[in-house]
Amino acid sequence: xxxxxxxxxxxxxxxxxxxxxxxxxxxxxxxxxxxxxxxxxxxxxxxxxxxxxxxxxxxxxxxxxxxxxxxxxxxxxxxxxxxxxxxxxxxxxxxxxxxxxxxxxx
Amino acid sequence: xxxxxxxxxxxxxxxxxxxxxxxxxxxxxxxxxxxxxxxxxxxxxxxxxxxxxxxxxxxxxxxxxxxxxxxxxxxxxxxxxxxxxxxxxxxxxxxxxxxxxxxxxxxxxx
Numbered sequence: 001x002x003x004x005x006x007x008x009x010x011x012x013x014x015x016x017x018x019x020x021x022x023x024x025x026x027x028x029x030x031x032x033x034x035x036x037x038x039x040x041x042x043x044x045x046x047x048x049x050x051x052x053x054x055x056x057x058x059x060x061x062x063x064x065x066x067x068x069x070x071x072x073x074x075x076x077x078x079x080x081x082x083x084x085x086x087x088x089x090x091x092x093x094x095x096x097x098x099x100x101x102x103x104x105x106x
Numbered sequence: 107x108x109x110x111x112x113x114x115x116x117x118x119x120x121x122x123x124x125x126x127x128x129x130x131x132x133x134x135x136x137x138x139x140x141x142x143x144x145x146x147x148x149x150x151x152x153x154x155x156x157x158x159x160x161x162x163x164x165x166x167x168x169x170x171x172x173x174x175x176x177x178x179x180x181x182x183x184x185x186x187x188x189x190x191x192x193x194x195x196x197x198x199x200x201x202x203x204x205x206x207x208x209x210x211x212x213x214x215x216x
Contacts, residue, residue, distance in 0.1 A: 033204070035151070042199060042206050042207065042208045042209050043151065043199070043206055044206070045204040045205075045206075048204050054204055086150065086151055088151070093163050093165075094153040094155075094156055094163055094164075094165060095141070095143070095153040096153070097150055097151045097152065097153070098150075099150050100150045100151075
């Protein structure tokens, strides 16, 4: 199936490690990608190809995979990391997205 | 630096039409597949269409109503949207691989 499942919310205190998972059978053969979206702003890719970080994205953002689950890890989360995070992968016809995870850092 | 600038959004009545544009710069436009995605108010992200070379693919929700095209001489991507529905209300984003534009708002309402 083409569904990606993420937790609806994750909450951590500043300086703690935040982990957001994304699971789906479609991930078995396709790379995962992570988007960060702050209120009123366009989504920004923070991780692509499971674990690659675009230039300009802080090193505290990392990605990993285990089977059909990809994980976004924010090591030492900052208040400014509070945002919605979406996982995504390529499908046979276009792209599929997870429902999004609201990360609270407080 | 890759730049993607969407335009053409606005308020349209149900059943109406609108054409979105995405002006690009900073990369060789002809070398890349280009995408349209959207986000309804308060909702998640949804893929709309991809144009790779001359091959266009569409989400089932827009198939038969939307048409994607490109003008390589202008490095510009288009999305012609016909028979618009209230549920097409969203911010529409243009994207090249991992780079996205800032989006343009389409509101379908009577």
